[in-house]
Amino acid sequence: MTKRNLTRQIPSGVSRRSFLAGTGAVAAGLTFSGKGFAAEEKVLNFYNWDTYIGETTLDDFSDATGVSVNMDLFADNDELFAKLKAGNPGYDVIVPTNDYVERMISADMLVKLDHSKIPNIKNVDPAFLNPAFDPGRTYSLPYMWGSIGIGYRKSRVDAVPDSWKVLYDSDKYAGKIALLAAPSTVLQVGCKYLGYPLNESDPAVLEKVADMLIKQKPNIKVFAEDNGQDLLLSGEVDLTMEWNGDILQVMAEDDDISYVVPKEGGLLWEDTLCIPTGAPHPENAHAFINFLLDAKAGAAIADFIQYATPNAAAKALMSDEYRNNPAIFPTDEVIRNSETAIYQGTDYTQLVDRLWTKIGAA
Incomplete structure (x- = not known):
């Protein structure tokens, strides 16, 4: 999750753009909620780890919704926490790790998610739906682990x-x-x-x-x-x-x-998608989280960044090479x-x- 060029080619035998085309992960093929767009400006501010998004994911979301995405990068959870603790400068979606979700909930730094606006929750592996750090997924949804x-x-x-x-x-x-x-x-x-x-x-x-x-x-x-x-x-x-x-x-x-x-x-970890307190575009934020949980969009992200997806529908679209790689999905031992x-x-x-x-x- 460091500052490197997102066009880096990661193995699968095809380019990232070829993968996106092959899975249909383009704006027309994704399932997402468009609720609330009329009431908000067409902007979403995303605070993320670097090299931690699909090659065309942000453009795909913009093409599908008309919402432009600004993405800033943080190096670690401490930087994320400090930035938001000082007062949200305008971020709509953030990607904290599990223990920092607990810490941010305790500090009243996250807002409750409206699950009715995130129907792609259905794609998440049930094993990830009730973690101890956020029972019932009140404040977070799983991104990668x-x-x-x-x-x-x-x-x-x-x-x-x-x-x-x-x-x-x-x-x-x-x-x-x-x-x-x-x-x-x-x-x-x-x-x-x-x-x-x-x-x-x-x-x-x-x-x-x-x-x-x-x-x-x-x-x-x-x-x-x-x-x-x-x-x-x-x-x-x-x-x-x-x-x-x-x-x-x-x-x-x-x-x-x-x-x-x-x-x-x-250490086993899980990174999550959250909406920070004071987010200026909460409707766009819900739609963006829902978009990232789409099966095809999720598969394209996982294929590009090579992390384990908790999205069961996305995982089903991936190659055996990905699903059976112990460096991606840890062994039982x-x-x-x-x-x-x-x-x-x-x-x-x-x-x-x-x-x-x-x-x-x-």
Whole structure:
């Protein structure tokens, strides 16, 4: 989910535009709600991770509705939260991750969705319709899901790096490793490596993880702003902590790159579609969310960005190569060993911030 060119060709043997044409994912073939357009200006402001939308999705929506889409990009959930916490500058649809949905609900930063305006909810896999972080999908709908693991260059390692040790607790690849510049995620995965729960909140345990990271800092080339896959592709690092879809995108360009979730397990996440408090175009926002949940539009998005779709109707249109790829859809073993982050309140957030400052200053 980093800042790269959206015209990058990702594997399937056909171009993105060919895929769109082949599935009929053009304005005339999509199912969406047009309610409310007459009452609002024809504009939608979308705040999204980069490389996290189909190649023509925004144009398709505009062609179908006459609503033009402005898309701004954020690098991580902390940036998204801070921008909206200071007051919504005009965004209509945002894409927070599951634990930040909880945090934003608690802070009254999201509005309730009108499900009657999003009939394509019917396309969502029932397994995603009642998550603990948003029971009944009152404030959010699922966009994509996946894992965080290790992307690596096969020719530069002597074995599959199947433990977080190579990033957190080893000088074996000194100067050639990257971790995400994501405080809570890095600390949570460090807890997993040390045998604690991902959502461990004991300050003594988190201090232990922070001390381990401080000791490891000389071996870490960079805490990457979610561009570890680009560093891997360019050869600047040989191993990186990253989102699975980002690594899959560069695997399409270089067959020397691969991805693994370590044996200790990792972090499973779900990104969602939400309408922030103060959205200036709520009707357009509902229509846009409904559009993204269309089967054909959803398939085109998933094919382009190579993340796991929770849209059952979209998944049914995808190739076996996509549906059966364990780097996209984690295996049962990975799911058993992994955990999902939860929002643990302001005291935990302040502790993470303090420890991250300590790590950075060391």
